[in-house]
Amino acid sequence: MSIKLHCEHCGASVTAPREMAGRVSKCPACGNPVYVPTPEEEIEELPLAPEDVSDLQKEAMLQAERRRLDSLLLRENDGRDSGETSEPAGRTAVPPGAGSQPGAGQTGGxxxxxxxxxxxxxxxxxxxxxxxxxxxxxxxxxxxxxxxxxxxxxxxxxxxxxxxxxxxxxxxxxxxxxxxxxxxxxxx
Structure with a gap:
């Protein structure tokens, strides 16, 4: 069985053998290339793999952990901006609210x-x-x-x-x- 189509360049009616489906052929009237489409009944639907829910959950958990760590880092850096100095390694910083500065560690600062x-x-x-x-x-x-x-x-x-x-x-x-x-x- 053959496939019937029309040339896009000259409009001539072209008949191509079924073996040419999905390929490019030449129009016999004008010589320009013509794409021979595959008939719809021969097109196979590609099966898609289902989404892996565990990957989506892992990514959501990683993003939540990243946001949590970012907020912790922001809070640490906000403490340095208030004039508190970072302590050398091995020493612990004064907890917020226990420092000698008035208002240290209070909200609204x-x-x-x-x-x-x-x-x-x-x-x-x-x-x-x-x-x-x-x-x-x-x-x-x-x-x-x-x-x-x-x-x-x-x-x-x-x-x-x-x-x-x-x-x-x-x-x-x-x-x-x-x-x-x-x-x-x-x-x-």
């Missing part, structure tokens, strides 16, 4: 500034992603209030293997470009 800067950083990245330059400039002004801390946050995001969820669909090179541009705008 530097921790809220760090979280405010982190929110401003995420707002900046989303605004730049969406080309909302006014919102990006407002977020940048907030980040410029604490440029050293803001640069540390940008550096942390730049070295992170996984971008924040709101930046997941942005190509890695573009995301790194956003961070590099922001860091240069935060220079004193």
């Amino acid at each position: 530097v921790g809220s500034i760090g979280s405010r800067l982190e929110k401003a950083l995420h707002t900046y990245l989303v605004a730049v992603r969406d080309s909302n330059l006014d919102a990006a400039e407002r977020a940048l002004n907030i980040l410029r209030m604490q440029p050293r801390t803001a640069r540390e946050l940008v550096d942390r995001l730049a070295t992170d293997q996984i971008p924040p969820p709101e930046m997941a669909k942005v190509p890695a090179t573009v995301y790194q470009g956003f961070l590099k541009s922001l860091r240069s705008r935060l220079q004193p």
